[in-house]
Amino acid sequence: MDGRWYDADAGPLVRPYAMTGGRTKPGPHGVRFDLIALVAVDPGGGAVGDEGLLGPEHRALLGLCRSETQSVAELAAEADLPVGVVRVLLGDLLEAGQVKVSRPVPPARLPELRILREVIEGLRAL
């Protein structure tokens, strides 16, 4: 290595966790969103003016959720941000009342057989 890094080798222009103000964990709720937790815009969320408090990445995520309910994984892929960063930003949006986040099915209570049957039939019909 000659000590010079160019382009992608040099890493992102803005360090990822700069977007979160150095935080690597979501706020007071302290919830670690699962990759398949679904995020929807909270219809009862604050007025547009409130969004001014949020950064451009927050607004980008909000925009993605507005088009359709999305999983955390999809948001991360489409916003081109690391999952960890997206989790922190989503924590902010949740606290600001801008989004709702679903809990994935808890492991101890895997989906009912009715749902599994529906999945099997759905797969057959694809």
Place this chain on the structure above:
Amino acid sequence: MGLHDDGPGETGALSSDGDLAALALKILVAGGFGVGKTTLVGAVSEIRPLRTEELLSEAGELVDDTGGVERKTTTTVAMDFGRITIRSGLSLYLFGTPGQDRFWFLWDELSQGALGAVVLADTRRLEDCFPAVDYFEHRRIPFVVAVNCFADARRYGANEVSRALDLEQGTPVVLCDARDRDSGKEVLIRLVEYAGRVHTARLLDSVGPQAGSV
């Protein structure tokens, strides 16, 4: 009062399942490097496989405390995933697990709440899928072994593969072509059927007269 006063107990905290009725299920696709995990995900997914990245410290740990971030060199690990919408409000997400062993801890997170897993195997290097088989057996996560039948590989029967892997009785082995959508669908169907049987059996176990207290 005010904007958020829209119901009891709902003040911007996590909503219950009822509030956001959509349900997402997770299936993992594991197996050795180059066995066709992303190919399988792509064959059955309705979206082009997407890629998420996690930041890791050089030591291979998730970056999750601010203390070390500025000092540790970070690296990223990518996970490819796809989606199948069963109906509005019910979707299936497929995650290709990172192949390298040093990312095991990511599997722990991925397998949390997973419906089950597909372990892709290549009969030319069956040993590559041993770690995945061990992982899911130890954590009692229902899985099927899908043998990706590469054109130039000798064909083995499902029973032979099952014996070679020393699988627990009942673990399905399916021969498949990871590039083929119908073949991939069949693998998933076998997995969901099997996961249903496993869950039912555990449920019966837990309420059976001889069930030991846990």
